[in-house]
Amino acid sequence: MVQERAFPTFQTAPAQVTRAEGLMLYQDMVLGRFFEDKCAEMYYRGKMFGFVHLYNGQEAVSTGVIRAMRPGEDYVCSTYRDHVHALSCGVPAREVMAELFGKATGCSKGRGGSMHLFSEPHRLLGGFAFIGEGIPVATGAAFQSKYRREVMGDENADQVTAAFFGDGTTNNGQFFECLNMAALWKLPILFVVENNKWAIGMAHDRATSQPEIYKKASVFGMPGYEVDGMDVLAVRGIAQEAVARARAGEGPTLIECLTYRFRGHSLADPDELRSKAEKEAWLARDPIKKFSAYLTEQNLADQPELKAIEKTIQSVVEDAVQFAIDSPEPDPSELYKYIFAED
Amino acid sequence: MAETLFFNALREAIDEEMAKDPTVLVMGEDVGHYGGSYKVTKDLHKKYGDLRLLDTPIAENSFTGMAVGAAMTGLRPIIEGMNMGFLLLAFNQIANNAGMLRYTSGGNFKIPMVIRGPGGVGSRLGAEHSQRLEAYFQAVPGLKIVACSTPRNAKGLLKSAIRDNNPVLFFEHVLLYNLKETLPEGEYYLPLDKAEIVRKGKDVTILTYSRMRYHVLQALKTLEKDEVDPEVIDLISLKPLDFETIGESIRKTHRVIVVEECMRTGGIGAELTASINDRFFDELDAPVLRMSSQDIPTPYNGTLESLTIVQPQQIAEAVRHMVAAKV
Ligand SMILES: Cc1ncc(C[n+]2csc(CCOP(=O)(O)OP(=O)(O)O)c2C)c(N)n1
Ligand SMILES: [Mg+2]
Numbered sequence: 327m328v329q330e331r332a333f334p335t336f337q338t339a340p341a342q343v344t345r346a347e348g349l350m351l352y353q354d355m356v357l358g359r360f361f362e363d364k365c366a367e368m369y370y371r372g373k374m375f376g377f378v379h380l381y382n383g384q385e386a387v388s389t390g391v392i393r394a395m396r397p398g399e400d401y402v403c404s405t406y407r408d409h410v411h412a413l414s415c416g417v418p419a420r421e422v423m424a425e426l427f428g429k430a431t432g433c434s435k436g437r438g439g440s441m442h443l444f445s446e447p448h449r450l451l452g453g454f455a456f457i458g459e460g461i462p463v464a465t466g467a468a469f470q471s472k473y474r475r476e477v478m479g480d481e482n483a484d485q486v487t488a489a490f491f492g493d494g495t496t497n498n499g500q501f502f503e504c505l506n507m508a509a510l511w512k513l514p515i516l517f518v519v520e521n522n523k524w525a526i527g528m529a530h531d532r533a534t535s536q537p538e539i540y541k542k543a544s545v546f547g548m549p550g551y552e553v554d555g556m557d558v559l560a561v562r563g564i565a566q567e568a569v570a571r572a573r574a575g576e577g578p579t580l581i582e583c584l585t586y587r588f589r590g591h592s593l594a595d596p597d598e599l600r601s602k603a604e605k606e607a608w609l610a611r612d613p614i615k616k617f618s619a620y621l622t623e624q625n626l627a628d629q630p631e632l633k634a635i636e637k638t639i640q641s642v643v644e645d646a647v648q649f650a651i652d653s654p655e656p657d658p659s660e661l662y663k664y665i666f667a668e669d
Numbered sequence: 670m671a672e673t674l675f676f677n678a679l680r681e682a683i684d685e686e687m688a689k690d691p692t693v694l695v696m697g698e699d700v701g702h703y704g705g706s707y708k709v710t711k712d713l714h715k716k717y718g719d720l721r722l723l724d725t726p727i728a729e730n731s732f733t734g735m736a737v738g739a740a741m742t743g744l745r746p747i748i749e750g751m752n753m754g755f756l757l758l759a760f761n762q763i764a765n766n767a768g769m770l771r772y773t774s775g776g777n778f779k780i781p782m783v784i785r786g787p788g789g790v791g792s793r794l795g796a797e798h799s800q801r802l803e804a805y806f807q808a809v810p811g812l813k814i815v816a817c818s819t820p821r822n823a824k825g826l827l828k829s830a831i832r833d834n835n836p837v838l839f840f841e842h843v844l845l846y847n848l849k850e851t852l853p854e855g856e857y858y859l860p861l862d863k864a865e866i867v868r869k870g871k872d873v874t875i876l877t878y879s880r881m882r883y884h885v886l887q888a889l890k891t892l893e894k895d896e897v898d899p900e901v902i903d904l905i906s907l908k909p910l911d912f913e914t915i916g917e918s919i920r921k922t923h924r925v926i927v928v929e930e931c932m933r934t935g936g937i938g939a940e941l942t943a944s945i946n947d948r949f950f951d952e953l954d955a956p957v958l959r960m961s962s963q964d965i966p967t968p969y970n971g972t973l974e975s976l977t978i979v980q981p982q983q984i985a986e987a988v989r990h991m992v993a994a995k996v
């Protein structure tokens with residue numbers, strides 16, 4: 327077997343947060359976790375269908391990056407593991423849950439499903455089910471910001487785009503092609519790799535000649551960082567820096583977040599290849615527990631407050647399920663709606 | 670009035686639309702400084718700058734995806750396939766994202782983009798540079814597919830394609846760039862979904878598109894003395910097909926010959942034939958005759974190449990035969 331990559335000591339400075347920011351981040355991570363747990367329950371109850379990829383364990387990445395951006399203005403591009411990115415973007419839990427139920431009130435009107443969440447008002451560009459295909463789309467959105475500013479003279483066009491994707495995806499050509507173009511044109515984009523060590527059953531080290539993905543930035547003349555993806559403040563710290571650089575016209579950043587998924591690849595995955603020891607080691611680094619401890623140690627919050635947040639979020643998720651259940655199915659007479667712009 | 674070359678007609682369309690709308694831009698390989706492989710964007714970079722005539726690296730799938738992202742966020746990109754065949758490397762972005770994303774997103778996003786460039790069988794370019802991707806792409810939902818054939822329709826159609834809020838796959842033909850024609854004065858737009866009646870007639874309906882239009886017309890010249898009177902329709906819109914115009918003609922002639930440059934299997938003609946049978950079976954006095962390129966990689970050798978595509982003489986014979994069989 328290949329040698330396991332040693333978990334590095336990170337050089338990056340974690341973000342400092344106020345009490346309000348700390349609670350906001352905590353709430354967002356808890357929403358991600360509870361929402362996904364509820365999805366598993368609903369999937370096994372036959373309420374949602376197809377391939378459903380859950381995000382448990384990786385919450386610090388979504389929250390750390392997206393909550394360091396401007397909601398509703400900056401762009402986010404995800405993959406098939408997109409529920410929690412959508413939630414961090416501010417897409418209401420109701421709309422995400424309804425989409426998973428295939429309902430007309432879903433954010434993609436029941437046409438997309440779990441792997442195709444979209445929301446124009448929340449600047450969520452998708453929801454892409456094929457590996458790597460979101461990266462060029464995100465690069466195009468970033469190009470658009472630069473174009474508006476430089477060609478159209480729009481000084482408010484300082485929007486930044488974040489593209490999320492996995493370790494396995496970094497072996498796809500679109501990743502390299504877009505790193506090149508983004509660096510070449512100094513596009514305002516963050517390439518966020520969620521390195522959870524596995525691409526379904528393919529261990530990262532078995533697929534990748536240079537497993538330290540962040541190092542690939544250097545050959546494109548782009549800054550690349552590795553960051554503890556189980557530490558929301560570490561991710562936030564790097565993201566803030568990268569967003570500021572992008573907004574200032576200084577170009578893209580590659581951020582490799584070392585993280586882990588606490589569940590199988592999808593709800594259909596028997597998850598037989600990952601060792602118990604590996605899973606336990608990573609479960610011990612649960613980003614939500616870690617952040618909860620930080621908040622109380624720093625006297626930013628106490629346990630009853632955090633429990634109260636969890637209770638509120640639990641009801642948000644319950645409400646989302648009820649909304650999804652109560653929502654109508656798409657109208658069969660609208661089968662052809664949305665094929666063309668005029669529909 | 671002076672005649673305009675085909676590639677300049679396309680250039681005028683792009684220039685006029687770019688002048689009018691700052692969100693219109695061109696992306697692709699050598700579209701800027703070099704002016705495009707067939708000079709369709711020659712010198713436009715001097716007028717509009719390097720960002721609006723974006724010379725991209727040779728990365729078809731990624732720059733096509735970038736155009737999708739730019740279109741989703743409010744720009745109107747035109748991408749040039751240096752040769753349309755190269756866009757096989759962009760099949761994923763064209764099919765999944767240009768074509769399907771609007772639907773999959775439940776209408777969240779529009780994708781106003783044009784994917785244009787030289788297609789078709791050229792002159793001894795070999796198999797890879799002689800592709801007819803319209804046949805491969807016709808099954809993708811959400812795409813409009815247009816094939817232009819004259820300087821006049823090239824300009825008017827391209828302008829409409831740029832203004833359209835949907836992804837339009839726009840085929841030019843490598844062998845038609847040097848055609849000349851006097852263009853209408855001033856700006857004009859042509860509808861993307863209308864076939865063009867090239868010649869009115871009553872004996873048989875000939876459905877064709879792109880360069881095969883000229884093979885058909887050449888065939889008709891040899892038929893003049895035979896007193897046959899075919900109706901020639903240039904499809905223009907390969908998706909959706911203009912069944913209104915097609916149907917009107919069939920109701921008059923009751924006979925159909927399809928002349929196409931794509932291969933027979935899974936071609937535009939295959940789709941046309943099936944649809945004509947679905948819609949107008951009762952009107953037909955004979956089975957639809959499909960004249961397509963051979964189902965082979967286009968060979969380099971000139972003789973073999975000309976055997977691969979439909980020749981005017983074969984068309985003339987087919988028309989004669991079909992009309993003679995008329996009862
Ligand atoms: C083009 C393409 N090929 C194959 C797949 C099947 N597939 C889905 S997820 C996946 C693994 C991706 O791993 P990674 O990029 O590490 O992301 P993760 O699932 O770990 O978040 C594969 C091979 C796909 N969706 N798209
Ligand atoms: Mg992975």
